[in-house]
Each structure stands twice: as C-alpha cells, then as structure tokens.
Amino acid sequence: MAETLHLEVVTPEKAVFSEPVDDVVLPGLLGQMDILPGHLPILSVLGVGEMIVTQGGKTRHFLVEQGYVEVFNDRVTVLTEGCSGVSDIDIERARRDLERYETAMVELEERSKNEMVPEDIFEQHRLALKRERMKIAFAKEGKIVE
Structure with a gap:
C-alpha cells in the first residue's frame, strides 16, 4: 500500500493542484468523503463544499464547486467547476x-x-x-x- 495519494484537481480553466498528499477530504453529496492511501476505487459526485488536503502534517483548505471525483490506484482526480483558496x-x-x-x-x-x-x-x-x-x-x- 502506498503511503501517499496523488491528488489532481482540474477546473474547466486550468489544472489547480497536482501533488502527492497524505489525505484528502471532499464534499460528497451525502457528506464528507475522507480518502486515504489504499482507498478502494470509486467514482462519485461532489457537492459544493470544503476540500481539506493534508501534506506532511500541514492542512490546506479549498472551496470546491460541484463536480466529480475518481479514486483509482492511489490517484485522486477531482474534476470541478471551480476550486479556490480563501485568498482567491x-x-x-x-x-x-x-x-x-x-x-x-x-x-x-x-x-x-x-x-x-x-x-x-x-x-x-x-x-x-x-x-x-x-x-x-x-x-x-x-x-x-x-
């Protein structure tokens, strides 16, 4: 089992994020989804909400709009209409x-x-x-x- 995930976040305008992460929490339609290394493959719909990314003990927060997430072989691909940090x-x-x-x-x-x-x-x-x-x-x- 891998110790990290590779997270890629893409909007219609640009690739926002493409880095190894320890953990990612995403806003699913029925609640938050916590994706850790070794997660089973999934394809799911995302709602509007907070994405929390943990890397090397540091936590980063983003606001994501609706979209989709695919998890496969420790790769997490988020396709969303928008992704922004507080400064954006x-x-x-x-x-x-x-x-x-x-x-x-x-x-x-x-x-x-x-x-x-x-x-x-x-x-x-x-x-x-x-x-x-x-x-x-x-x-x-x-x-x-x-």
Whole structure:
C-alpha cells in the first residue's frame, strides 16, 4: 500500500493542484468523503463544499464547486467547476452575487405561482445561492491556504 495519494484537481480553466498528499477530504453529496492511501476505487459526485488536503502534517483548505471525483490506484482526480483558496475569494463580489441570486430566486418563486418554471432552473439558483454563501463563510473563517 502506498503511503501517499496523488491528488489532481482540474477546473474547466486550468489544472489547480497536482501533488502527492497524505489525505484528502471532499464534499460528497451525502457528506464528507475522507480518502486515504489504499482507498478502494470509486467514482462519485461532489457537492459544493470544503476540500481539506493534508501534506506532511500541514492542512490546506479549498472551496470546491460541484463536480466529480475518481479514486483509482492511489490517484485522486477531482474534476470541478471551480476550486479556490480563501485568498482567491472576492468577498464583496460574493456578497453582490448572493444578493442578485436571492432576488432572482424570489422572482422565480413569484413567477412559478402563475406559470410552470422548470425544476432545473430552481436547482441552478439553489446551487448558486449555496456556492455564494459558502464563499462568504469560507472567507470569513479565514482558512489558510499555504
């Protein structure tokens, strides 16, 4: 059994992370997943949440958006729509975006009283609200990304 995992995190824009790690915790749809060396192969969906990476006794925190994770032969590949550290988050922009999505959600709810609004539109807005709320909370907590 290997003593480390190779973690690779890729967004549509770029490869964010590609390093050996001791442990990675990811936000699964049903809760956190802790991936250690020797983990059984899996393919799973990720939700919006915190990714915690441990390397040589140091812990690093990232905010990841929805995506997928594949674990195979001590390689962990995360394909996500976004991955950022606390220093990458523009908290004022996140607040403006949150306000905009909250307003849009109220408008959608009002519109749905008179016409059929597809559920996937609501789901997209709920996900956007969660993402912006998590950005604000993540930045306020001051998680350190080294």
